[in-house]
Every structure is written in structure tokens, then in C-alpha cells.
Amino acid sequence: MTDAHILVVGGTGMLAGLTEALAGDGGRLSLLSRQASRFAGPDNLTGYDVDYLDKAAFVAALEAAGPVDLAVAWFHSVKIPAARRLAERIGSPRGSGRLFQVVGSATGDPTHLDRLATAADVAANLPQCRLRQVVLGFQIEDGRSRWLTDAEISGGVLAAVRADQLYTVVGQVAPWSARP
Numbered sequence: 001m002t003d004a005h006i007l008v009v010g011g012t013g014m015l016a017g018l019t020e021a022l023a024g025d026g027g028r029l030s031l032l033s034r035q036a037s038r039f040a041g042p043d044n045l046t047g048y049d050v051d052y053l054d055k056a057a058f059v060a061a062l063e064a065a066g067p068v069d070l071a072v073a074w075f076h077s078v079k080i081p082a083a084r085r086l087a088e089r090i091g092s093p094r095g096s097g098r099l100f101q102v103v104g105s106a107t108g109d110p111t112h113l114d115r116l117a118t119a120a121d122v123a124a125n126l127p128q129c130r131l132r133q134v135v136l137g138f139q140i141e142d143g144r145s146r147w148l149t150d151a152e153i154s155g156g157v158l159a160a161v162r163a164d165q166l167y168t169v170v171g172q173v174a175p176w177s178a179r180p
């Protein structure tokens, strides 16, 4: 869908590689973060400088960006109300849209399986928003455990988007006791 509108929240840091790759697909890409306009991208990328903790400003940026076909969102906490405002904007006159919710490794903690379900509430009762979840895990390499690199995070989330996977773990979250 090269004429799709893709929106990325928090795509200037560890997800910069994903932002660049999705912008390279063509279509229109909106990037929302506090300093999004500093992100060097192709002409089809528009940066909206906004703090997602400022709900009114975030809603205004979403309205300026327009209806969303595909969103990838990295909020530093699943409790940020702006995430729900984003989910409400998913879908366009073309039909429903997809929201890839990127969440930290704490959602992979087997003693807190409720965390992933709580995170999924962001799209509850929003039939236009088809939710997919991507958990950032860790990596065991040469017998040593480490956190993911930015390249691994961007590549893993991008692969989840390309394959349209409902649930993805980038790296691993098991055994949980092996995390760094």
C-alpha cells in the first residue's frame, strides 16, 4: 500500500532504522516525538514536535497528521493516556488500520503475564484498530546475556510489521532468569 499513511511515535531513537525503512516504502510517514523535525528523512516524512505527556498537544498533532493506516508506537510506559488517543485515530475511510505497540521486556516477565493484557487495553472496543504487540527482550550470545542493540530492535519490529504478526518477541524473554 504505497499511498498509505504511516505514523511512528518515538521513532527517532532505537527505532530510527525502522522509521527510515518505512519512509523508504513511499506513501506518507508522520513522525511524532519531541524533536521529530530534526530527524533527517525523505520528503514524504513529516516530523511533528510534540511531547506525548501533553495530551492536548498530542491530539492536535494527530489531527494535523490525519487518519492512520499503520502506526508503530513506542511510549516509555503503557500507562500514558496519549496511547489511547493514538489508537482512536487508527483507521481511515479506506478501512481499519493496524497499531504495532512496542513494549519493554517487563511485559515478558512470566510472573506478570497480566502486563501484556493490560497493554492491549489501549485498543479495547476500537474495531477500527487492529492491535499487534512487539515485546523487546534480550539476547544470549556466546553464553552471555545482553540487551538488544538499536539495530536489532529496529530490525525486529520492522520484521513484525512486514509479516503482520499479532505477537512478536524481539530476541527472547525466556528463560526470564537469564535476562541481563
Ligand SMILES: NC(=O)c1ccc[n+]([C@@H]2O[C@H](COP(=O)([O-])OP(=O)(O)OC[C@H]3O[C@@H](n4cnc5c(N)ncnc54)[C@H](OP(=O)(O)O)[C@@H]3O)[C@@H](O)[C@H]2O)c1
Binding pocket: 009, 010, 011, 012, 013, 014, 015, 032, 033, 034, 035, 036, 050, 051, 052, 053, 074, 076, 104, 105, 136, 137, 138, 147, 148, 149, 150
Ligand atoms: N529490551 C530491550 O532491549 C530494551 C527495551 C527498551 C529500551 N532499550 C534500550 O534503551 C535505550 C533507551 O531507550 P529509550 O526509551 O530512551 O528509547 P529511544 O528510542 O532511544 O528514545 C525514546 C524515543 O521516544 C521519544 N520520546 C521520548 N520521550 C518522549 C515524550 N515525552 N514525548 C514524545 N516522544 C518522546 C524520543 O524522541 P524525542 O527525544 O525527540 O522526544 C525517541 O524517539 C534504547 O536505545 C534501547 O537500546 C532496550
